[in-house]
Amino acid sequence: MNVDKVDEVDNADESNVDGNNAEEGNMTAEKIIEQAIWAARSFYDRGKTSGSSANLSVRLGEDIYITVTGSCFGCLSAADFVRISRGSPVPGHKKPSRELPLHLALYGRDETAGAVIHIHSTYATLWSCLPHPDEDDVLPSCTPHLRAKLGRVASVPYAEPGSEELFAAFRARVGGQNGREPNGYLLRNHGPIVAGKTLMDAYFSMEELEDAAKIAWLLKDFPDREKL
Numbered sequence: 001m002n003v004d005k006v007d008e009v010d011n012a013d014e015s016n017v018d019g020n021n022a023e024e025g026n027m028t029a030e031k032i033i034e035q036a037i038w039a040a041r042s043f044y045d046r047g048k049t050s051g052s053s054a055n056l057s058v059r060l061g062e063d064i065y066i067t068v069t070g071s072c073f074g075c076l077s078a079a080d081f082v083r084i085s086r087g088s089p090v091p092g093h094k095k096p097s098r099e100l101p102l103h104l105a106l107y108g109r110d111e112t113a114g115a116v117i118h119i120h121s122t123y124a125t126l127w128s129c130l131p132h133p134d135e136d137d138v139l140p141s142c143t144p145h146l147r148a149k150l151g152r153v154a155s156v157p158y159a160e161p162g163s164e165e166l167f168a169a170f171r172a173r174v175g176g177q178n179g180r181e182p183n184g185y186l187l188r189n190h191g192p193i194v195a196g197k198t199l200m201d202a203y204f205s206m207e208e209l210e211d212a213a214k215i216a217w218l219l220k221d222f223p224d225r226e227k228l
């Protein structure tokens with residue numbers, strides 16, 4: 001990877017990168033961006049996202065690097081990451097994903113969060129279109145894996161993607177759980193979003209959320225199914 005193409009990511013203070021938000025103690029910013037590109041391509045190649053609808057970010061020290069608006073997970077490069085400092089794009093950088101406020105809400109809630117991923121994977125999106133009796137816990141645990149990896153998944157009321165209404169609804173949901181913190185969210189009639197301590201942690205959580213939604217969807221017409 002040509003690190004000169006990363007918007008200043010190669011200038012990030014590596015002492016920060018070695019902190020809680022790094023994948024591993026000795027991972028460099030360049031390596032984490034490479035991993036993010038790999039994760040995005042993995043989702044795209046397996047049909048878990050398409051077009052330019054997905055976005056992801058990583059936190060490196062004080063800064064966040066998020067995919068540029070309109071980027072495609074199938075062909076990201078280091079140049080497709082926009083540096084966000086103190087909540088705003090660094091002047092001269094490209095335009096970040098319009099879903100940036102969702103990412104900032106999750107980083108603001110948990111100072112140990114190191115990455116956020118949002119995709120429109122099919123089964124989680126299908127599940128987001130169903131009514132759920134408990135909006136704080138919308139995905140049934142048909143296997144032990146969802147709870148083990150991700151914990152609860154909460155629903156966020158529908159609002160138009162990229163709108164202030166959606167951002168406000170999301171911030172209210174993220175900040176108002178009364179100690180029952182979910183680790184994943186389903187934006188109603190839209191798709192899933194997760195945070196993780198590291199990029200790979202968020203990647204595995206999204207994988208588990210989508211798998212759990214697929215199992216739940218395939219079992220939804222079997223009322224006698226066992227739930228854990």
Ligand SMILES: [Zn+2]
Pocket residue numbers: 053099118119120161190191
């Ligand atoms: Zn979306």
